[in-house]
């Protein structure tokens with residue numbers, strides 16, 4: 271019997287024991303290439319033939335580029351599963367995978383607490399305009415001269431959550447501890463149990479009623495620039511926008527214009543359209559809270575994500591099926 275191969279793209283940083291334990295079921299291999307061009311050549315050369323499952327990290331895109339249609343087309347016939355270490359899997363062209371009969375998994379749930387924590391930190395920081403005074407203090411200038419305008423309390427404000435999945439629901443619980451009223455819009459209305467008292471509203475109503483809008487939906491062809499000039503125009507003057515999902519769900523140029531005009535009072539961002547580049551209009555605005563994609567940047571959460579992803583590889587090796595597949599493939603045979 272041939273032993274299956276597992277291809278690791280990226281690093282295992284924490285869950286070494288679990289990863290190493292896979293070696294009793296499979297041959298664990300890594301690519302020779304370190305650039306996309308070489309990776310494509312390595313795929314073409316047949317050197318990765320026989321691989322059944324790929325474990326990939328978000329950062330591995332620095333070596334292979336995105337898993338777009340070009341890469342998926344070149345994958346060996348033997349590859350049946352891609353286990354992506356991250357909740358957001360926009361680096362992987364799921365439709366191209368489905369066409370090739372390749373199943374894709376991600377790491378939902380494991381990310382919820384840490385990402386919702388940063389989300390709430392950005393909400394509070396943007397409401398209070400904390401960045402200006404933090405910068406002034408480090409420049410030996412105390413609160414700044416003149417001091418920043420007074421901020422706002424979260425208590426009593428309406429928080430509109432766009433995309434009420436794992437992170438959105440976790441954020442709701444946390445926001446309620448700050449006495450915010452939560453309304454949400456989702457692709458599908460949640461059951462009463464899942465909504466847990468959050469009011470379901472249309473997309474337009476969410477835009478027009480919210481004091482704070484939190485973006486928690488995945489990036490895909492339907493959601494790219496879902497928030498742009500038209501949508502900013504439908505929001506309350508003085509709205510605060512927070513994005514921990516993916517930069518490109520919001521049109522950054524339009525955001526900068528809405529901030530400059532004062533229609534959007536502030537924003538809190540963990541993600542950007544063209545990471546790690548940041549729009550100069552955001553950097554130049556001292557009022558906004560900017561964090562460099564730190565949503566899951568904790569030991570506990572990074573470990574939990576790796577363990578989840580490894581459990582998907584293990585499940586393939588032991589049972590022939592993934593523990594979870596991405597929503598687009600839930601009906602795939």
Ligand SMILES: NC(=O)c1ccc[n+]([C@@H]2O[C@H](COP(=O)([O-])OP(=O)(O)OC[C@H]3O[C@@H](n4cnc5c(N)ncnc54)[C@H](O)[C@@H]3O)[C@@H](O)[C@H]2O)c1
Pocket residue numbers: 357358359378379381385432433434435436437438455456457458486487488489492493514515516540541563564565566
């Ligand atoms: N900043 C970070 O470090 C970080 C960490 C984890 C996840 N993320 C991002 O956050 C996103 C959400 O993560 P999650 O685990 O909560 O995902 P999830 O799949 O549990 O929830 C996403 C929700 O968005 C909804 N949705 C999809 N399309 C929509 C649309 N057009 N309009 C309204 N709602 C829509 C879905 O129905 C689902 O309920 C991920 O896709 C990922 O890109 C970022």
